[in-house]
Amino acid sequence: MAMSRRLLLGSAALLAAPRTLRAQSRKLDILSHRVHQAVLTQGAAGDLTEAWRRARNAEIGWTTFDIGPLQDRLLREASLPQTDYGVGYLLNSRATAQTANLLEPLEDHLRSEPIEALDDIAPGLRAAMVVGGRTIGIPVRHATNGLFCNMALLEERGITAPPTSFEEFLDQCRRVAGRRSDGPPLAGLVMTAALAAYPVIFARAFGGDFITEDYRLLPDHEAMVKAISAIRGLFESGGLPRSYANITNEDQATWLMQGRAAFAILPFARHAQLNRPDQSRFAGRIQAVEFPVSSTAPAGTRMATTVEFWSMSIPRNARDKGLAWSFIQAMSSKSVTLGAARNGNGPVRVSTYADPGFAAENAVAAIEAAALSRARIPFPAFPEANRAEAIFVEEVQSAVLGRKTPAQAVEDTASRVRSLLPA
Amino acid sequence: MRSGRLFIRLGKAVAVALILLWSLAPIALILSSSIKPEREIFAFPPSITFTPTFVHYEALWERWPDFFHALVNSLIVTVLATVLAVAASLCSGYAYSRFRGHWIDSSALFLIAVRLIPPIVCTLPLFPVANALGLQDTHAWLAALYATFFVSLGTFVMRAFIDQIPKELDEAAAVDGAGRLRTLFRVVAPLAAQGMLAVAVFVIVYAWNEFLFAFIFTSTRARTAPLVLAEIVGNFDGVEWGVLFAAASVQLAPVLLFVWVMQKHLVAGLTAGATKG
Incomplete structure (x- = not known):
């Protein structure tokens, strides 16, 4: 077939058409x-x-x-x-x-x-x-993180309302720890040891912090010592599970829905999922509240969750x-x-x-709206933030597992993380 | 004496049972969890008896339709990579088996060195290259990468097989007027078919499950199933465990079936040349 000019132009137009349309x-x-x-x-x-x-x-x-x-x-x-x-x-x-x-x-x-x-x-x-x-x-x-409570398990121990203070929260964790009425073991609080956000929440309940938004490291050492001591106290009393160091982020929701723990710290957005009958053994019985502040926190301290x-x-x-x-x-x-x-x-x-x-x-x-209005990120972003978090997590774990005192863990965190902060 | 033999047999049986338990328990867990009701999957104490359900498979179909699209991509990439790797391994295995010389011996060292390079070392520098060449997110690029990383192992497997084929057959073919290529494809290849199958099994298992290259070099068009699986795990609104196990079962089934059917050749590939004097 001879290639005419008309045929050539027609073919070119056809080839170009998809591009034009696109x-x-x-x-x-x-x-x-x-x-x-x-x-x-x-x-x-x-x-x-x-x-x-x-x-x-x-x-x-x-x-x-x-x-x-x-x-x-x-x-x-x-x-x-x-x-x-x-x-x-x-x-x-x-x-x-x-x-x-x-x-x-x-x-x-x-x-x-x-x-x-x-x-x-x-x-x-x-x-x-x-x-x-x-x-x-x-x-x-x-x-935004809140405190989730399995009310069915709390009621088994005669607790009728979620805690309103940090001390009451610790007390409830200890009271529910042990065994469920139907036999399986029950932890007070399930909490992953792998993330800094959780000890940071505990520290903020005492008015403390890990790294502030203006990069001040451990602005209140005493508050952080109290926070880590509280976690260690929970671990020693059975309020935290023995497998604390191996708990993953996703385990927290699973444990709460399966009734293996009475409390968990999770994003408020999980509330619907935790109460879905097809997923949770305690559908409709899991409530969310703001994480409570300690009565020993400085006057006027309001919870700034992560x-x-x-x-x-x-x-x-x-x-x-x-x-x-x-x-x-x-x-x-x-x-x-x-x-x-x-x-x-x-x-x-x-x-x-x-x-x-x-x-x-x-x-x-x-x-959630009230919590969000005061919430802050766990720590600000900076190039060495991952290493800083890893050090903090390691020190907290060491203290909780009894390898060093909370005070020593805080001192060691300070000395190891300081050089990682932006100048 | 007789009780001693009985004791040894019993020991062997226990060892085999333990190995089977070690190997099959995760697969059994995945398959059983895919048909358990969601709230039973991580029940404590674990529930042994339950009413099977296929809702997770339905949910996978409805909520993750791209998983099945990704499975098709996995299939395309796996087939392409296998064909490429087997063809290249056959040719290079033949060359290593039949030719000798300084350069060919030295290049064998290079082939081993390629196996020792961690894939991550190559992936990141290749990312801008793939972009510049317009090969990002294409099946061909992924298949070429998979095949490249398996040609070295495939070459040695094929060489071991071809070594067992008498050279006299090559010579007879040459006398009859066949060239090198014709000898390779008409005489050697049919006799080395078991080796080609063994190489294919290795490549198929690797390409079907590979994550790193797929993650770096694909976006939507050539995205493979392991990437979608990773996404299901990483759902920050809560992992849908049932859907995840259903997807894992679907992903696992073809390769499990294939390896089971081809196990004879896999063993042959692993032991090729082992008894060579």
């Missing part, structure tokens, strides 16, 4: 955890991205990973000359100066296309996303930053925040908790 709609690639995708696309409030997709004539490509791999991939993509990913979800503990260099500063975007009622987003979370004077992420999801949160960020090398920002702007609006909360997200806006519909659907909304 060019009509833009694509935003997002790196996130599956939960982030689910709360924006599935659930009681439906697909919350639909309006934005229509308005922008854009499609979304979600790439989801587990937490560690997600952060690794985001930073790796951001270190390339250019990346297709427009939005990446960033965990608060990764918001270091090094990370900030790889992400787009958002000030210009915030000025030109502001986010609706930005001040409504919890101030502590926004502040943690300002690194070196630059905003690198907009908070979108939080997990919170971890996610933010939406834009890699500095992203191809289409305008589209990425418009997504962040839309997903941070009041209405979408409320919708995502109805889909199971931990809302970062204070106003969401005030919504009557949301409060009616969420049994712990009021308690």
